[in-house]
Amino acid sequence: MRLPSGVFNVSYMQDMMVFRTRNHRLGIAGLLLALLAFPAVSSHYFLVLFNTVAITVISLQGLNILAGYCGQISIGHSAFMAVGAYSSALLAGHTGIPLWFCMPLGGLAAGLAGILFGLPSLKVKEFYLALTTIAAQFIVIYLIKTPFPEITGGAIALHVPPLAVGGFIFDSEVQFFYLILPAVVLSTFLAKSLTRSHVGRAFVAIRDNDIAAEAMGINLYRYKLLAFFIGCFFAGAAGALWAAYVKVISPDDFTLMNSIWLMGMLIVGGLGSTLGPIFGAIFIKALNELVVLASPVLSAAVPQIGGQISAALVEMVFGLTIIFFLIYEPRGLVHRWEILKESYRLWPFSY
Amino acid sequence: MINLVQLLATGVSVGLVYGLVAVGFVLIYKGSRIFNFAQGEMVMAGAFLTWTFIGLLKLPIIPGLLLSFLLAGAVGYGFERFPFRPMIGQPILAIIMATMGIAVFLHGLSILLWANYIGIQFPRFVPEKMFYPLGIPFSSVTVGSLVLVLALVVVFSLFFYFTRTGLHMRAAAESHQLAQSMGIRVTRVVALSWAIAAVVSTVAGFLFGYTRGIDTGLANLGLVAIAAALVGGLESFKGALMGGLIIGVAETLTGFYVGRGLKEVVPYLVMVAVVYYKPYGLFGLKRIERV
Numbered sequence: 335m336r337l338p339s340g341v342f343n344v345s346y347m348q349d350m351m352v353f354r355t356r357n358h359r360l361g362i363a364g365l366l367l368a369l370l371a372f373p374a375v376s377s378h379y380f381l382v383l384f385n386t387v388a389i390t391v392i393s394l395q396g397l398n399i400l401a402g403y404c405g406q407i408s409i410g411h412s413a414f415m416a417v418g419a420y421s422s423a424l425l426a427g428h429t430g431i432p433l434w435f436c437m438p439l440g441g442l443a444a445g446l447a448g449i450l451f452g453l454p455s456l457k458v459k460e461f462y463l464a465l466t467t468i469a470a471q472f473i474v475i476y477l478i479k480t481p482f483p484e485i486t487g488g489a490i491a492l493h494v495p496p497l498a499v500g501g502f503i504f505d506s507e508v509q510f511f512y513l514i515l516p517a518v519v520l521s522t523f524l525a526k527s528l529t530r531s532h533v534g535r536a537f538v539a540i541r542d543n544d545i546a547a548e549a550m551g552i553n554l555y556r557y558k559l560l561a562f563f564i565g566c567f568f569a570g571a572a573g574a575l576w577a578a579y580v581k582v583i584s585p586d587d588f589t590l591m592n593s594i595w596l597m598g599m600l601i602v603g604g605l606g607s608t609l610g611p612i613f614g615a616i617f618i619k620a621l622n623e624l625v626v627l628a629s630p631v632l633s634a635a636v637p638q639i640g641g642q643i644s645a646a647l648v649e650m651v652f653g654l655t656i657i658f659f660l661i662y663e664p665r666g667l668v669h670r671w672e673i674l675k676e677s678y679r680l681w682p683f684s685y
Numbered sequence: 686m687i688n689l690v691q692l693l694a695t696g697v698s699v700g701l702v703y704g705l706v707a708v709g710f711v712l713i714y715k716g717s718r719i720f721n722f723a724q725g726e727m728v729m730a731g732a733f734l735t736w737t738f739i740g741l742l743k744l745p746i747i748p749g750l751l752l753s754f755l756l757a758g759a760v761g762y763g764f765e766r767f768p769f770r771p772m773i774g775q776p777i778l779a780i781i782m783a784t785m786g787i788a789v790f791l792h793g794l795s796i797l798l799w800a801n802y803i804g805i806q807f808p809r810f811v812p813e814k815m816f817y818p819l820g821i822p823f824s825s826v827t828v829g830s831l832v833l834v835l836a837l838v839v840v841f842s843l844f845f846y847f848t849r850t851g852l853h854m855r856a857a858a859e860s861h862q863l864a865q866s867m868g869i870r871v872t873r874v875v876a877l878s879w880a881i882a883a884v885v886s887t888v889a890g891f892l893f894g895y896t897r898g899i900d901t902g903l904a905n906l907g908l909v910a911i912a913a914a915l916v917g918g919l920e921s922f923k924g925a926l927m928g929g930l931i932i933g934v935a936e937t938l939t940g941f942y943v944g945r946g947l948k949e950v951v952p953y954l955v956m957v958a959v960v961y962y963k964p965y966g967l968f969g970l971k972r973i974e975r976v
Contacts, residue, residue: 407778409785454957457964460777461720465915466960468908469953480946590908591792594785601782642800649793656786657768660779 338679352526369515373508381507387619388518389576390599394611395525396568397596402605403529404561405541406455407464410471411569411596416588418444418570419577420478420486423494428485433497437574444570445563447474452562456555459544471590478585489585497578510579517575521568526608528564537561538606591649598656604666613667618652625651691822692937698827700933701834706889706910707917707925708841709882714919715858716878719769720777722784724886725907726791731757731887732894732903733799736807746810750891754884761883765876788904795901807895830892837888838926845922854878905949909936912956918969927967931955 338357343349353359373381397411422440426433451470455463479489486492497504497513504510528534536557539547548554577583595618603614629644663669706728713721721727734757739749768783799805814825845851856864857874865871886907890899893906913932917924932952940948965971 401778405778407781454961458960461781462915462960462964464720464722464781465911466957469912469957472950472953476946476950480944591789594789597782597785598789601779605778642796646793646797646800649789650797651793653786653788653790653793656789657783660775660783660786661768661771664775664779 336676336679350530352530366519373511378507381511383619383623385507385510385514385579387615388514389572389579390596390615390619391518391611392521392575393569393572394596394600394603394615395521395608396565396572397600398605398608398611399525399528399537399568400561400565401597402600402607402610403534403541404537404558404565405544406452406558406561406565407460407597408467408562408565409464409590409593409597410451410467410469410474411565412588412590412592413471413474414444414448414566414569415573415576415592416474416478416585417447417566418573419494419583419588420492420573421570422574423492423577423583424486426495427493432499433495433578434499437571437578440574440577441567441571444573445567448562448566448569449559452559452566455558455562468590468593471593475585475588487584491582491584494577494581494583496581504578514575514579517571521571522608522612525568529608533557533560541606595652598652601656602659602666604668607666607668609671610666610668613671617667618655621651621655622648692941693934694823695827696934696937697930698831698834698933699937700913700930701831701926702889702892702929703906703910703913703933704926704929705834705837705885705892706907707914707929708838708922709885709889710911710914711917711919711922711925712854712878712885713882714914716854717765717769717875719780720784721882722781722911723788723791724882724911725904726788726795727757727761727883727886728890728893728907728910729901729903730791730795730890731883732890732899733795735887735891736802736805736894736899737799740805740807741802746808753891754887757883757887758880762876762880764879764883765872769875769879770872792901792904803900805899807891807899811895826896830895833888833892837885841922850874850877909952912952915956915966916959918966920970921966921968924966924968 337343338355341355343354348354353362372384376384393411393415396414397408400406400408400411418437418440420440421443422433422436425431425439426436447470451467454466458466478486483489504513529537536547536552539550539552540554540557540561544554573588576587580587599614599618600611601614602617603612604610625647626644629647632647633643659666706724709727710721710724713719731753735750735753738744738753739746742749744752764787768786769780772780772783811825811829816823816825816828845855853864853869853874854877856867856869857871861871864874889907889910890903893903909932910929913928914925915928916931917926917928932955935951935955936948939951959966963969
């Protein structure tokens with residue numbers, strides 16, 4: 335990482351710092367304060383948007399560890415969100431254990447499911463692995479829909495018990511905002527810390543060349559499964575949070591398309607960087623909303639085309655966005671952000 | 686007993702169509718090392734396209750089919766130019782995601798163009814008739830699709846092994862650089878394999894669409910075909926067909942004996958099992974990796 339001119343690292347501690355300069359620290363503190371004050375100035379619409387994006391970011395941090403750092407492509411990530419959502423909701427609904435206690439357990443269940451479906455990663459990789467995770471996607475949704483519809487709610491819906499801590503019930507958007515904001519900050523912090531630890535370095539080594547990594551003494555068996563566990567734990571926790579937030583879940587919330595969307599967000603944001611998931615989720619969600627806003631105008635202009643124009647346009651724009659990013663900015667928005675920071679520091683002496 | 690034989694026959698005829706799509710998938714893989722996740726959407730869009738010509742515009746069957754194959758082939762040919770040529774040399778994840786981008790785009794496009802038409806079907810032009818070879822009942826549609834798929838496979842094999850272009854394709858599958866140094870235009874070969882895959886998907890979309898109606902669910906069938914290609918091993922056409930047959934039969938049998946829900950998952954279960962025990966499929970080449 336380049337530093338502003340005049341700032342030099344003279345100790346390892348300084349070299350390892352995430353927020354190196356005072357401006358850095360002020361900036362991040364200001365951002366957090368601004369976010370805390372966000373519900374006071376925001377309309378309901380933006381609050382809902384923030385909450386959904388933030389939950390997506392939590393899930394994406396997991397996918398980023400799995401795919402971005404460890405290089406294990408997963409196209410079944412929303413299935414693991416489903417595991418978290420359903421196991422926490424079912425546990426709370428059928429045993430009476432409070433939901434807040436079940437939510438981490440949901441994450442744990444998703445992590446274990448991740449290990450199960452990660453087992454093939456020990457033998458196959460790349461495309462083959464991508465397809466086994468797609469298999470996970472279909473198998474999980476099947477398990478929710480078919481064998482025990484009276485318990486899992488089947489294909490239709492499952493009502494999630496209210497999220498209550500003590501006597502306080504989380505109900506409104508603002509209340510959920512103050513639950514989700516710490517959660518997203520915590521998960522980002524955890525993801526960042528993990529990738530700076532020896533575990534994170536092992537993941538990167540496996541991503542870059544797993545045979546070389548093994549030759550260097552990294553236990554592939556252990557670390558690949560660990561990556562699956564951690565990645566899917568994030569997904570499960572996000573899923574459980576999502577279930578508590580929307581209160582009614584159905585298998586249609588966790589389709590293959592959702593998994594592709596998650597992967598696409600990560601691509602657009604930038605793989606292998608903690609900021610990537612945040613940028614990607616915000617960018618894609620914003621684009622999505624813009625298209626939804628624009629589509630009535632379009633359908634008024636060209637009335638011949640179908641009734642589901644916004645659904646269609648959202649997908650088309652998303653598909654094209656992925657392709658354009660892959661061709662023109664494969665390192666994602668994070669890379670642009672780095673360039674921007676760099677030129678700000680060097681200004682006016684750009685080169 | 687008759688029932689079982691009949692189920693097997695249905696499984697084989699479904700499986701052959703899966704095998705056909707899998708052949709298209711393997712073709713692209715061999716030609717360019719690209720895993721085409723858009724195969725399912727190509728099947729679906731192909732079915733809609735064919736329907737537009739012979740169902741909506743009421744063209745006669747044969748010209749309608751030919752026209753849709755031509756159009757699908759042209760679109761497939763174009764895919765090589767964009768987005769895949771600018772992406773040569775990018776990591777595997779990027780390529781997979783690009784095909785997914787195409788998949789999502791085609792899905793959206795199909796909704797945009799055809800979402801207004803619900804519950805559509807191809808006009809019935811095959812006379813409903815039952816055949817009784819050895820006393821086992823077969824519908825004329827089953828026999829027809831069987832014949833069509835087998836004919837296509839034979840044509841493919843002949844094309845692949847006895848024409849100049851087929852030779853070029855086999856050479857490019859071996860090594861792009863080597864093929865290029867022998868004066869083969871690899872980009873054209875790759876584009877051609879995309880075109881053929883698109884046509885094959887359209888045929889499969891037509892066959893599936895004829896028996897079960899045309900909707901966006903056809904995309905999932907294309908995904909099943911990818912599982913079939915994996916079961917068979919990505920390097921081999923024979924494997925793709927065999928994988929299709931295995932998956933088709935397994936699917937039909939579970940559909941009958943267990944239930945519809947499991948039927949949709951069985952292909953993936955079979956695939957995971959096969960990949961776990963034989964990572965490169967039943968007929969695939971075992972790759973040796975070096976640092």
